[in-house]
Amino acid sequence: METRWLYTTSESFPTLVKESKEVCLLPIGCVEKHGLHLPLGTDVFEASEISYKATQLETACVFPDFTFGDVPGGPSMPAGSISVPVEMEMALLETLCEQIARNGFKKILICNGHGGNTQWLNTFLRNLMNKKRDYVCAVYGMNSSKSPYFIADILNGQGRGSVPYLTAEDEDYILDFCAQKKEVGHACLGETACVMGLHPETVHLDRLGIESGLSTHEADYLKDAGIQIMNSGWDVNFCNAFHGHDPIGCNERIGKAAVHVQSHRLAKAIRVMKNDENLLRWHANFQKGW
């Protein structure tokens, strides 16, 4: 059925609420550089489109994209990035959640495609406990960067041929990548695969090899001494907004396989949310007396 909020009519909306068992997904990304080979909207594409595909496997509503996640501002930021104050993001997200709940969805699953949102989203969840509410929020990490490892786990557990779209050569490529414990993190093989599976025309593999995706280790001495700086020094160590071994050899079949695996992974989480009876109970218990 049609699960996207914006594509639903007011008349059919109550049916969507019922079929979703009051679960609504809220995809959140950001607009930032992803190496030289991936588009600025990578995290939005992953969060939004994998959310939609997952709800075609397990019905739940998909709210319009929250595009502008947390990205540092300042003149040194790469061209095209968008930075919005976190306070504004928090206020907007809270208002949107209130509107989602007012429309009947009492379980909101924030589907996060951007690692830089993780910290403030946890603070957001904590802040929600400070006011009386009749709904709960939870965060689901898309973890697109880990896609090759998720695929390898399935191939190792269920055997070759268990992930659609892949040829024997593709399987070799992924299993070999993971056996060598190659790095993934940002604009890496996992994210490159997901974007190739969704919008192959936006991926520029010919731009690989120009900027490195490996750590400079410049800020490691602080971490080693137990000193935490912003993002644990990620922005210093991975100054090209790229973390991972070059995804040379990635192709559209691997892309479709990654999107398939990620959609099924999220569909499983939606099922857990739909069947869950504890979150709202715990929330009500916590808010007793209000």
Ligand SMILES: [Zn+2]
């Ligand atoms: Zn990303």
